[in-house]
Amino acid sequence: MSGGTAARPSGARLRLPTLRDRGARYGVFFATYLYQGLVAGFSLTALANHLAGLGVPASEVGLHFAVAGLPWTLQPILWGPLVDRANRARMGRRRVWSVVAILGGQAALASLLLLPGPEALGALGMVFLVHSLFAALLDTACDRLVMDHVPEAELGRMSACTRGGFVVGTSLGAALFGWMLAAHGFPASVRLLLVLSLCAALPALLVREAPGDAFLSFARKAAEAGAGPIPFRRFLRRLGLGLARRRALRLLGLCFALDGALALFELRFGIDLVQGYGWDAAALSRLQAALALVGGTLGALAIGLWSDRAGPLRALRSLCLASTAAFFLACAFIAAGLAGPAGPVILGLTSVLPGLLVVALVPALMRASRGRVGAATEFEVYMATMNLGSVAGAATSGFLAPVLPLAAVAGVCAVVLGGCALLAGRPHLILRQRPAAG
Numbered sequence: 001m002s003g004g005t006a007a008r009p010s011g012a013r014l015r016l017p018t019l020r021d022r023g024a025r026y027g028v029f030f031a032t033y034l035y036q037g038l039v040a041g042f043s044l045t046a047l048a049n050h051l052a053g054l055g056v057p058a059s060e061v062g063l064h065f066a067v068a069g070l071p072w073t074l075q076p077i078l079w080g081p082l083v084d085r086a087n088r089a090r091m092g093r094r095r096v097w098s099v100v101a102i103l104g105g106q107a108a109l110a111s112l113l114l115l116p117g118p119e120a121l122g123a124l125g126m127v128f129l130v131h132s133l134f135a136a137l138l139d140t141a142c143d144r145l146v147m148d149h150v151p152e153a154e155l156g157r158m159s160a161c162t163r164g165g166f167v168v169g170t171s172l173g174a175a176l177f178g179w180m181l182a183a184h185g186f187p188a189s190v191r192l193l194l195v196l197s198l199c200a201a202l203p204a205l206l207v208r209e210a211p212g213d214a215f216l217s218f219a220r221k222a223a224e225a226g227a228g229p230i231p232f233r234r235f236l237r238r239l240g241l242g243l244a245r246r247r248a249l250r251l252l253g254l255c256f257a258l259d260g261a262l263a264l265f266e267l268r269f270g271i272d273l274v275q276g277y278g279w280d281a282a283a284l285s286r287l288q289a290a291l292a293l294v295g296g297t298l299g300a301l302a303i304g305l306w307s308d309r310a311g312p313l314r315a316l317r318s319l320c321l322a323s324t325a326a327f328f329l330a331c332a333f334i335a336a337g338l339a340g341p342a343g344p345v346i347l348g349l350t351s352v353l354p355g356l357l358v359v360a361l362v363p364a365l366m367r368a369s370r371g372r373v374g375a376a377t378e379f380e381v382y383m384a385t386m387n388l389g390s391v392a393g394a395a396t397s398g399f400l401a402p403v404l405p406l407a408a409v410a411g412v413c414a415v416v417l418g419g420c421a422l423l424a425g426r427p428h429l430i431l432r433q434r435p436a437a438g
Contacts, residue, residue: 037169064125080377092209101138160304167296263393277340320421
């Protein structure tokens with residue numbers, strides 16, 4: 001007799017995972033955002049600090065990296081309609097764009113090896129501009145894949161998963177490449193980035209969207225009768241009508257207010273700690289990174305689970321109320337003249353809990369967008385509005401510095417977050433209400 005294992009039937013094949021498998025979904029989406037975080041940690045933190053150490057003025061560094069960030073501002077216009085209106089490809093309707101984005105992004109990163117050094121800011125900025133174009137496409141395709149394949153009851157956990165992947169990637173990228181650039185130089189750091197980013201991208205490259213999809217093929221499947229893409233003008237008309245509804249406008253206002261209030265305080269407080277209270281800039285960066293890592297991993301997981309059980313708006317409302325209390329407490333510390341000694345406490349109060357708001361907000365935004373013709377485009381409009389709020393808050397912070405004390409800024413943030421809590425507590429004002437079962 002043979003050993004204890006039965007022979008595999010001759011016609012049987014190994015079943016490979018797809019996005020219909022729960023574990024594969026979490027692995028692919030975590031790794032995709034880990035990929036984006038690695039590149040962001042390299043470019044926005046490690047490389048920016050390295051250039052500052054070489055004596056490059058901060059204004060020049062900021063200008064070139066701001067140009068590289070333009071595709072993220074234009075993301076809904078650039079890629080949303082393309083992904084939403086995609087024809088059925090043999091690789092999968094949305095996955096084909098994520099693969100194109102990864103291959104294009106890796107090619108852009110590889111072109112860094114052709115530069116004479118990081119001091120060539122013009123060429124460096126153009127390389128990261130091209131990479132940002134592909135990264136924004138990857139983000140849009142990934143968001144649509146989440147909406148297509150993740151059940152609504154798991155959107156909170158998936159939001160925590162993607163947030164955790166990005167935070168881990170940025171923290172790892174900033175720490176590792178900060179050391180690599182100083183110890184081994186720019187070319188060696190780029191080669192390591194190419195290897196690590198390719199490893200992070202492998203799940204998205206290898207896991208198929210659905211059974212029967214090709215691993216690598218840019219050909220289209222034969223279109224079924226009436227299954228072609230919606231005409232572009234009709235698509236834009238439907239998208240505009242959806243975003244012009246009162247619920248959508250209130251949700252856009254909520255997105256803008258949340259990130260605007262947080263940026264209004266964050267930039268001002270960091271500058272005051274360094275310039276007004278003598279904090280070491282590197283020590284401040286390490287503390288901020290540590291708080292972001294803890295909040296973006298363990299904290300995000302807890303909020304994701306809570307959001308799936310209680311509902312995204314209930315979790316969002318509770319977080320807004322807690323953040324309101326945190327900012328009022330920070331206001332009291334600052335007004336009492338304790339901003340310097342109590343700096344770590346204030347940073348924790350105003351960064352950890354508020355930083356988790358996006359984990360609860362994303363499932364609500366996906367629920368608002370899901371089921372529409374332009375779901376990915378509408379979702380990216382909401383996210384772009386959050387980015388716009390962050391930019392507006394940071395810009396307004398500088399203008400208000402001479403006329404508004406820091407304690408008053410914390411109080412303003414608390415009031416804005418309290419208003420957001422009131423709006424989140426009235427779901428009928430911002431989300432479509434579904435009829436009760438039965």
